[in-house]
Amino acid sequence: MTRTFTEAAIAGIGATEFSKESGRSELQLAAECSLAACEDAGVNPQDIDGMITFTIDNSDEIGLARCLGVKDLAYTTRIPGGGAAAAATIYQAMALVNAGLCKNVLIWRAMNERSQYRFGQNPNNMQGYTGGHGTGSLLWCIPYGAMTPASWGALQGARYMHTYGISNRDLGYVSVQQRAYAATNPKAWFYERPITLEDHQNSKWIQEPWLRLLDCCQESDGGVAILVTSLERARDLKQPPVKIAGACQSIPYNVEVISNYYHDDLTVMPEAWGTAKRLYAQTGFKPTDMQAAMIYDAFTPQVLMQLEAFGFCGKGEGAAFVKSGALAIDGQLPTNTHGGLLGEAYIHGMNSMAEGVRQVRGSAVNQVKDVTNVLVSSGMAGAILSKA
Amino acid sequence: MSTPTDTAPKPTRIAPIVTPDAKSFWAAADEERFVGQKCGDCGRFTFPPRPMCPHCHSLKREEVELSGYGTVHSWTVPRHPHPFGFREAPVVAVIQLDEGIRMVSNVVGVAPEDMKMDMAVEVGFEPTMNNHKVPVFKPRAQ
């Protein structure tokens, strides 16, 4: 294979249904969504030559390759950092294609994260907190009763909310908007179940006085896969090609995933600022070049902090920006138009990246008009997906 | 600081998970000493503990007694799920220590409704399961 620079594109996306109890193995979910992504693209799964997933995915590459009948795998890798680094899968797939090392890179993430184990509950083993997953200092939280992602996320969001006078009610506007999108998305767990600001305010405290239940993403069973190939090849496949205009990762000094309390200024997400800077430099785009955004929404404050990091509004203005209706379908920046991880499902950010692809293709259920570029951000990594 | 007696309830707090690079921190805590890692060459403090100084790359680490004073930089009360090992929901906080480093801990002796950002705190110790102790923080004596 030649080693000249090759433009990369997303040719296929696939998913299982999103549920609370899939009733089958995680490997089966992985196989089903991977096959769906290949069929969507019109690529024979046996021709996959690169495979990427998260370090914490429980399925084995070989196990999945054996299901798909992959003939000759050339490259496998995994990304640490959980959902915060979700877009790093696209980054790595892009780099593999750019370098001419792979032709058909499969990205997958499949989990029974509701029926088999629960990220939202107290941990029953400490395996995920050891080396290799990007979660540097979670061990230091456990003896103090900070045992869940919501508790870690609240400690991160609290200083920001305090500094800019953002109340929990202010956060509610993010949830209400995303549940409105989910309500018209038949694939969403919360299809036809919109909420009001009062519903948000009446939901129980998860982390008092910062996060209520409706500020937190769901726990879900399901799988999502994305197939990355060259732009040239994607043009000959079944779907309109979605060019990966840029993708990158950013982990500034003293930043870590979620227990992220050691960098200088807790009112910002330095990793998102770094991702934004690198992504805009790579592509030459600016915030106003984006017609939509898919922003990792494990918890509502993180949406506001990323909006600020990517320059869609000023520092501390995220809540006012959202309250103005900016994230709505006719707003300044339609965001998480599938309902996000709050409204559609929590497949670790992968389902949001798939929505970015649909928006560029023009096939989303909540389709934004005249989309050329979509920002996909998971905080520590991001990508800009563009019309080819 | 509680003194265990025959009638005192057994501690239910989870013991710290001790990694090789943090061994001296937790060993000192067991003796109710609050120590931090200071670089033996450039004199700067780092947290969490690590084998190498990120500023000058020295491997000479010194465990020095910290003032135990700091402020609450961030805090939350985990309501749901109820954290394992706590009878009442604790106040979890990020403490900004006077030495310029931060750590996660608890604020004890303050009701959640009385919690304030930047309140001055000082170190104390609480027992855990398996006869260990962890540093916690209480409002600083005036």
Ligand SMILES: [Zn+2]
């Ligand atoms: Zn040094």
